[in-house]
Amino acid sequence: MGALDEGHFCEELEKGVELEDPETLAIEDAVRVLLQGLGEDVAREGIRKTPLRVAKAFREGTRGYQQKVKDIIQGALFPEAGLDKSIGNAGGAGGLVVVRDLNLFSYCETCLLPFQVKCHVGYVPSGQRVVGLSKLSRVSDVFAKRLQEPQRLAGEICSALQDGIKPSGVAVVLQCSHLRFPTLGSLLLNSNNEVWSEILVMSGSGVFKDEENSECWTDFMSLLKLRVLKIEKSQTSDCWCPSQSSASPSCMACSGFMANPLMVSAVTKIIESIGEDPLRNELLGTPVRFVQWLMNFKETKLDLKLNGLGCKVQSYTEDESTIHSEMNLSFWSQCEHHLLPFHGVIHVGYFCTQGFNLLPKTLLQSVVHFFGFKLQVQERLTRQIAETVSSFVGGDVMVVVEAYHTCMISRGIEKSGSSTATIAVLGRFSTDASSRAKFLEGIPSSTGDHKI
Incomplete structure (x- = not known):
């Protein structure tokens, strides 16, 4: 996760993986092509070692x-x-x-x-x-x-x-x-x-x-x-x-999706490098489908579309000591460390100061999706949502993200059933322990719909 020291984590990654192994190197090169196709800077800190992480996960998982x-x-x-x-x-x-x-x-x-x-x-x-x-x-x-x-x-x-x-x-x-x-x-x-x-x-x-x-x-x-x-x-x-599935929103026939040929070729190389035949009948469409999934998380400026949604349109006169909250806002994202999905629910609590409106659930859900649909780490996602909501309500915000990470089962860790929670607090929540405790007590128990 993002909190790990990069140098120490890289040493752990290299254990059990021959860095000069041609198959591992081939997967790393292919992953760099995929990242560039997503509009990412492969030299960016936090993503620089992603090719090695992905190569290790594929080699371990196959x-x-x-x-x-x-x-x-x-x-x-x-x-x-x-x-x-x-x-x-x-x-x-x-x-x-x-x-x-x-x-x-x-x-x-x-x-x-x-x-x-x-x-x-x-x-x-x-x-x-x-x-x-x-x-x-x-x-x-x-x-x-x-x-x-x-x-x-x-x-x-x-x-x-x-x-x-x-x-x-x-x-x-x-x-x-x-x-x-x-x-x-x-x-x-x-x-x-x-x-x-x-x-x-x-x-x-x-x-x-x-x-x-x-x-x-x-x-x-x-x-x-x-x-x-x-x-x-x-x-x-x-x-x-x-x-x-024809009912899937990602169905290629329905979407008319045109895949980047360089990215498709890179996925084909990954399939070859793990020891499979990409010409096997069941695998013929796999590279295009994988690229299509990744393109859901292409680097975009979706967050800019939120400008103006939290305008001060009228005075809010209710007691400012009331904590307002929206629980179980669903989200999907893609781990930038392993190119694997993570998903879960997000809980948002805030005090609404004078001059600001209460926030509709649809707005909060849109904020969650806008920041979720890109390469992410959970800590950053939590912070970005908190900072955005803070600008809408005057500064006092608490955000809790509960997530289930596919990478926890697919890269040698295999911790089935584990989940991760992160918290961001701004304004009054950062100094008022009783407000934090009250909000946390209101978070519902897990719905149990996860498998990981």
Whole structure:
């Protein structure tokens, strides 16, 4: 985050990454092209090391291309008495083995943004052998750390475990969540856009091959406590990734988007450098879609359009000790350190002094979107909103930003469920602790609509 010391942070970035590695350098060069296409100064402090950060995230997040399942399972198979087909329906003493709630992430092959995965794996041992339980997680992670779509990911995990363990059968259930694709225009028209596209997919082998008529599946789903969910076959990739949905505001066919060819070529180079074939059919449109997402955050002068919106139009006579507030103003932004989205809610509190109007929610939401839709860091976003609102109401403002950062799951940290809060205080709020406490007490609890 922006509060980190740049020099120390760069040392941490370089750990585990060969700076002379040609693939890493190729990704860095490609990211510089993308930043220039966004109108950014690649030498600007704060963004100068972004190419290295992005390269590290992509290399870390796609390390599965360099890993082999047999290297993980080899030496992790253990003999276990009682696993005889003549004893019991599912292996006798061994029975069904289930590992639940594995938190994974993968890069969507359609748009190159990360999506989150809650993975559940089960198998029925055979041949009087079991596998170390941690290997189920590690094998799943190998395939998650590649460009993926949900159904293929489930199938690859299932097939790899079936081939590696040779059990009576393997079952895999994935609950996947993908960020949707808002644009500034769509959010100004409707601030209640759904945040997530979700899907549940299944794959089975052996005794789990038949999903419709299998007692083993019944046992497996009961252990997952997912019986209340409607189990459906996976949808097509057109429906899964919001970038390809006809209902998406970012749908290329609807917007007539014309991508910068240099930026498209740069994304193609990134795909090559992580070990994928950009000519694979599923990846043919990916560079254009990724560039289209980035162009939502092109450096513009949107903030200048706010001039005049906070004019002193009439005297405000209500008690000036009253704290006025707007809670849960939604926002989207793009982390300038990693070129990955972050989103959340913003709470604004202010005292309205004489000569100033109360602020309509629509104005505050516009301010939030104008500063959100650009390459940002959360600390700067918080400050910019506070300073702008301060000019509208006479100076006394407090802003709290609660955000969920995709980069917290996709660059080796993998802190699922974490969130970040930042605060900016101006005027009376900076000296009056009781006013700050009163405003903070009024902030509602998290709505729980985040996945990260």
